Amino acid sequence: xxxxxxxxxxxxxxxxxxxxxxxxxxxxxxxxxxxxxxxxxxxxxxxxxxxxxxxxxxxxxxxxxxxxxxxxxxxxxxxxxxxxxxxxxxxxxxxxxxxxxxxxxxxxxxxxxxxxxxxxxxxxxxxxxxxxxxxxxxxxxxxxxxxxxxxxxxxxxxxxxxxxxxxxxxxxxxxxxxxxxxxxxxxxxxxxxxxxxxxxxxxxxxxxxxxxxxxxxxxxxxxxxxxxxxxxxxxxxxxxxxxxxxxxxxxxxxxxxxxxxxxxxxxxxxxxxxxxxxxx
Numbered sequence: 001x002x003x004x005x006x007x008x009x010x011x012x013x014x015x016x017x018x019x020x021x022x023x024x025x026x027x028x029x030x031x032x033x034x035x036x037x038x039x040x041x042x043x044x045x046x047x048x049x050x051x052x053x054x055x056x057x058x059x060x061x062x063x064x065x066x067x068x069x070x071x072x073x074x075x076x077x078x079x080x081x082x083x084x085x086x087x088x089x090x091x092x093x094x095x096x097x098x099x100x101x102x103x104x105x106x107x108x109x110x111x112x113x114x115x116x117x118x119x120x121x122x123x124x125x126x127x128x129x130x131x132x133x134x135x136x137x138x139x140x141x142x143x144x145x146x147x148x149x150x151x152x153x154x155x156x157x158x159x160x161x162x163x164x165x166x167x168x169x170x171x172x173x174x175x176x177x178x179x180x181x182x183x184x185x186x187x188x189x190x191x192x193x194x195x196x197x198x199x200x201x202x203x204x205x206x207x208x209x210x211x212x213x214x215x216x217x218x219x220x221x222x223x224x225x226x227x228x229x230x231x232x233x234x235x236x237x238x239x240x241x242x243x244x245x246x247x248x249x250x251x252x253x254x255x256x257x258x259x260x261x262x263x264x265x266x267x268x269x270x271x272x273x274x275x276x277x278x279x280x
Contacts, residue, residue, distance in 0.1 A: 183258060
């Protein structure tokens with residue numbers, strides 16, 4: 001049987017996951033909404049809860065959930081990043097025995113319904129235009145470390161993408177392609193080395209628009225992509241040049257393949273030539 005002295009704690013965070021909140025701000029007839037899901041985690045300054053079953057220092061997950069609701073009402077949610085910082089600083093100030101916080105927030109993408117070419121004052125539609133999320137980690141007496149990100153941004157272009165001249169050995173079965181469909185689901189995460197002069201909304205929109213610009217190119221002519229890697233690198237380089245507060249960025253472009261299907265076998269449908277159609 002191991003003694004307590006033989007046990008090393010690697011991670012003692014605990015908290016409340018999936019606190020869902022719809023925040024509505026009303027300015028006259030025009031309303032603003034944010035639908036968020038908050039995860040809170042804290043670390044305590046000793047291990048009495050694990051070693052002795054002593055709960056005297058535990059901030060219950062129910063209390064953490066209620067804190068999310070109360071601070072949203074008191075402070076509002078200007079951006080999810082600022083709200084995560086507010087939560088982090090609250091836990092460190094309110095509880096002297098909390099040494100670290102870890103707050104992550106996901107925001108569902110909503111936009112105003114367009115009616116007669118005008119934005120509606122209080123009606124919204126959920127979009128599939130990329131999910132915004134953030135994470136704030138902070139130590140007592142330390143500055144908050146902010147991470148932003150995009151999830152589930154699905155993009156596609158139907159030409160001007162290629163992949164050829166790659167390793168040709170006995171394991172290869174994929175042919176060269178000089179014109180293919182490029183489809184991917186973008187997931188990106190980035191950190192900031194400073195928050196000075198940083199606008200969280202602008203930073204997030206800059207990352208998203210830069211990825212779309214590099215991927216798509218000009219609206220009439222597009223831009224050629226010789227590989228996923230080249231498009232990904234060009235996106236990262238552009239983003240880092242536009243957001244000087246950014247420390248590093250990770251972008252994932254997993255391939256969502258569209259294969260060609262040979263219809264020439266189905267002559268009864270009139271396919272006399274080797275016509276093909278893309279499908280997933």
